[in-house]
Amino acid sequence: MKQGKVWLTGAGPGSSGLLTRRGEEVIEKADLIVYDALVGEEILSMLPEKTEKISVGKRAGRHSASQEAINELLVKEAKQGKWVVRLKGGDPFVFGRGGEEVLCLQEAGIPFEMIPGVTSAIAVPTYAGIPVTHREDTSSVHIITGHPQKDGADRTDYEALVRLNGTLVFLMGISNLEKILRHLQEAGMAESMPAAMIEQGTTARQRKIVATVGSLAERAKEAEIQAPGILVVGKVCARSEKMEWREKQRLFGKRILVTRERKKAKDLMAMLQEEGAEVWNLPTIETIPLEIEKETFETLEGKDASCRGREKWFVFTSPVGVECFQRLCRNYKKDMRDFQSDQSRLKIAAIGSGTQVRLMEMGWVADLVPEEYNGKELGRALGKESAEDAKIFLIRAKQGSEDLTEALYKAKRNWAEFPVYETALKKRESDMERICQLLEQDKVDLYTFISSSTVRGMAEMVGVSCLKGKEAVCIGAATAATAREYGMKVLVAENATIESLVKAVLEWAKSGGN
Template sequence: MSEGKVWLVGAGPGDAGLLTKKAESVLKGADVVVYDRLVGDGILTMIPESARMIDVGKNAGHHTKQQEEINQILLLEAQKGNLVVRLKGGDPFLFGRGGEELELLIEHGIPFEIIPGVPSPIAVPAYNGIPVTHRDYCSSVHFITGHKKAGEEYDIDFDALVRTKGTLVFLMGLGALDDICRGLLDAKIDPGMPASVLQQGTTAGQKRVVATVSTLSDAVRREKIETPALIVVGKVCELSKKFEWYEKLPLSGCKVVITRPGGKNSRSAEKLRRQGAEVLELPAIRTEVIPDNQRLLQCIQNVKSYQWIAFTSTTGVRIFFEAMAKEHCDIRNLMQCRFAAVGRATKKALAQCGFFADLVPEGSDGASLGEELAKVCGPYDKILLPRAEAGGHEILDEIGKRKDLVVDDVSIYTTTYKRSGYLDERRLFETGKIDCAVFTSASTVKGFVEATQGLDYTLVTAACIGKQTKAAADACGMKTFMSDKATMDSLVDLVIELKKNNQKGS
């Protein structure tokens, strides 16, 4: 049996973009992931489907597993020879009990590594426009755990904290906010000292209350602030309005679901994140090459007979050219061919193989491609159409209007759908935590439906690219909207417009 190993990995404060590259790399190779509830939803969707996941909870006031049990889980999984990632919100050594988890591993000689995370007491204030240090306001910052056991007094020297005249950041202290404010006031802090509570920072649930130490508790109750939340005390809090930036992003506060093939990063997701959205990528679609594909082999052997090769997906491009290479078919055999592609992404994938598309229709769907091919093909042209086994018939229907054309419709890969094992998407929609689902093809709609079986789809606002995608979402009963153009940028513009309209209606 190979030797196991444990990585203590800081997941940061919640925003998937704040996960470090090293953490992401280790996560991709994990056999087992042991994770907390404070890990952001967007980061959970990055965990490979091959990894076994163990939820150890650890919400404030509710622990699925006690700390001793978690320590034992890490030990036992490593002893089985697994590569284990202990994924923790924030940083594992900043009130993360990472040191406790290492003790048992060291005792049994288990190798380990520490991957620091972006600390929430720095990142969350920054997302709220609060610099925890500023030369004109303070010369120190102090991180304090706000958690205490029920019925016990704080073991905190509030007098010493007040004397530092620095910024004070309390973690896990929302439930004891009254006690914290009282302790500071008893230590003779200025009752008018600016103070804030920052809810769910760096995520779509971000919200802040800025008041003073003497009025903060009442302000938090009025605003119904929820956990997780940080308490920040210090003059720097008054800079939040001046330095705020996250709220100014077009999609700040917006939580979006997008379905993608497993193992692939979505360009759409990245574009949405840049506009401020919290994006959950559901790897609900799996594509697999059809093995021993004699039909494709025959077409490759006779590739010189085709006047056109039409691609309906980036996956189709990749698999076709991989098959050509496997069969030692020289690409010079394609010199007489012209190429058609659905959408910019497929066009780009084709260009990366060294071929520029001769035809890219305005519409990003099979029907549009078939319609345009029927217009431009010469008499008795022969077309090769390598695509998904479950591809729609719209493209064939349109090409079929030209009775003189010959089409070899060849299935080269299958598409299957799977449910997520770690996010309860149904609950997120039913509780109104998701603003919209973004679909870039009819197959992503199918993948989403498979991942959310039992969901009332009338609760889903769907942003769709193209008529075919919208029709698939309409068939499920979703509230559908279609982008003006079949481009990712236009789809992002649609999501921004949906958010504006929702704000006007609320």
């Protein structure tokens, strides 16, 4: 049995972009992830699906597990030989009780590692356009807990804080906001001192109220500011209006669900995040490469009499198809030379630019890419470009679209299906209760789908009722039609590319989406 170990890891304030690289590394190799309620949903959606997860849900006023119970859990699981990541919002050692957990592990003889996180005390003001220091305003910043002691007493020396004349950042102070501001004024702070309250900083639901020490409590009450949030007091708060940047991003405030497998969705997610969206990843299908016998694979070489002297086409309808075909080539030690011969002239067609790029990475250049990236146009283009007696191999999914074959039929072309992979509905057993609850509570602003199977997978996973009336951006008319069958409001990307999908999302947001 391997030796158990615990990594106390900071998840940052919410945005997945603020999770450290070291944090990502240990998350990927963990057997168990024990996480708090303050870990951002964007980060939770990227946790490895097969990894065991336990929510201990610590949040002010809603403790679902005591600190003692959490300590015992970490020790117990590590003693069973598990690699445990204790994932905590922000930095575990800035009022996160990480020190208590470390001491408990040390006393139990459990190996541990401390991985700092980006603290909300610095990141959240930054995302709100507030620099916690500025040479013209202050030369110091001070982080204070907004929670009283266990006995209810507040032992903060407010007079000392006021004398420091620095930026004051109070964490977990929303419930005591009025008291904190009153104590600061009683200690001599001018009621005109700029102050700000920031709710759910770095996430899509970020809100800020910038006022003064004298008026902030009332303003926050009117706006119904809720936890989690932080209080910032100091001259730097007055710079927020000029320095704000987050609110200017085109997808700020939008939560977007991506339904592709994470590995294949990285580019799409990065592009949406670059525009300011909070992106949740929930794969609804999985790709399963098909095992094909060598003898069957070699039929593509066209050595039999039916192919001799005829033009031969390999037609790829997705990057996944190219990857699975390449895998078979590696397995059977084949390359371009094996498929090209005097007896059968090989040409290659790709449905779109993404597939074309994958082929180029393989060293193959597509002879044909339709102007519109869909099966119908690909079939029409093949009908025009291919010889009447051409042998056309459709190298694609087992459940391929009929649009392509209908177009080939109309063009009176002969084709043969050569499936190299199949898609299956994703069986997600872990954290389904949390996911369904989020969707039922309308926490998602927009769904994105790249195929009909991803739509059906979502309906199967969360139920048809969760999709009715929701907004979606789709690639392809067939995908859009499937989404409409489930009662969704649909916008269709102009082309079957990730860039076109993002463009459609931006158009949706510009038109006041959600």
